[in-house]
Amino acid sequence: MSDKPAVDPFSKLVSDVENYIAFEDEEGRNTVEIDPKVIAELGVPPAVGTSGAVGAQEVAKAEEASAAGGPAWADVEAVAADIAACTQCALHATRTNTVPGEGNPQPEIMFVGEAPGADEDAQGRPFVGRAGKLLTKMIEAMGFQREDVFIANICKCRPPDNRKPEPAEMEACIPYLKAQISLLKPKVIVCLGGTATEGLLGLTGITKVRGNWHTFEGIDVMPTFHPSYLLRKPGAKHEVWADLQDVLKHIGRPIPSKG
Ligand code: SF4
Numbered sequence: 001m002s003d004k005p006a007v008d009p010f011s012k013l014v015s016d017v018e019n020y021i022a023f024e025d026e027e028g029r030n031t032v033e034i035d036p037k038v039i040a041e042l043g044v045p046p047a048v049g050t051s052g053a054v055g056a057q058e059v060a061k062a063e064e065a066s067a068a069g070g071p072a073w074a075d076v077e078a079v080a081a082d083i084a085a086c087t088q089c090a091l092h093a094t095r096t097n098t099v100p101g102e103g104n105p106q107p108e109i110m111f112v113g114e115a116p117g118a119d120e121d122a123q124g125r126p127f128v129g130r131a132g133k134l135l136t137k138m139i140e141a142m143g144f145q146r147e148d149v150f151i152a153n154i155c156k157c158r159p160p161d162n163r164k165p166e167p168a169e170m171e172a173c174i175p176y177l178k179a180q181i182s183l184l185k186p187k188v189i190v191c192l193g194g195t196a197t198e199g200l201l202g203l204t205g206i207t208k209v210r211g212n213w214h215t216f217e218g219i220d221v222m223p224t225f226h227p228s229y230l231l232r233k234p235g236a237k238h239e240v241w242a243d244l245q246d247v248l249k250h251i252g253r254p255i256p257s258k259g
Pocket residue numbers: 055083086087088089090091092098155156157169172173
């Protein structure tokens with residue numbers, strides 16, 4: 001029989017946790033990552049007790065303010081500042097820069113894509129790669145300049161290898177987009193591609209959904225194909241141009257003769 005006193009499982013667990021915390025502290029890590037699924041199972045609001053206190057608090061603040069009928073941030077620059085500090089989802093760990101969005105603070109049209117790619121991640125600006133150049137052409141074909149509109153994404157950080165953002169990542173990030181929409185008050189939102197449409201409207205099947213009006217937080221939304229899809233399937237440009245013409249009609253703008 002051993003001389004060692006028996007250690008009950010609970011005391012051992014507490015001791016292991018203490019040792020783990022001490023080790024993490026020595027390593028300079030003083031926050032703890034908690035899987036959102038675990039938080040949901042515990043019934044704790046996701047903004048409390050997760051790492052990235054700045055993002056968590058700001059997102060909670062936005063949700064409270066939204067429930068009270070107003071935005072939590074004074075302007076889109078303040079939203080961007082909090083996005084820059086956000087660690088609310090796993091995408092923060094692999095980003096180079098956050099990509100909050102940019103453009104006219106009083107736009108008639110807001111374009112919403114899925115998430116930054118490699119070029120956007122490197123520059124901290126939305127739609128600056130090949131697809132972005134095509135989006136700029138689309139905006140110009142509508143009779144606007146890029147700086148006349150506001151361009152943003154559902155997720156403000158690049159998913160690794162340009163994978164589709166996970167539903168949990170879109171859910172974690174959507175308060176920032178909601179705040180931007182609430183502050184910018186665009187006349188219409190053009191939703192670019194299936195993932196953005198799913199993230200914003202909860203609708204799947206972009207081929208069927210595009211070309212029809214929907215609403216998000218009281219703003220009319222036109223889903224259409226993503227410019228990167230048009231790079232692969234140039235034949236779909238006609239459908240996108242039809243959607244964009246509908247947007248122009250909707251806001252009482254003339255339709256330029258050349259699309
Ligand atoms: S994707 Fe959004 S929620 Fe996730 S870390 Fe970036 S800013 Fe925060």
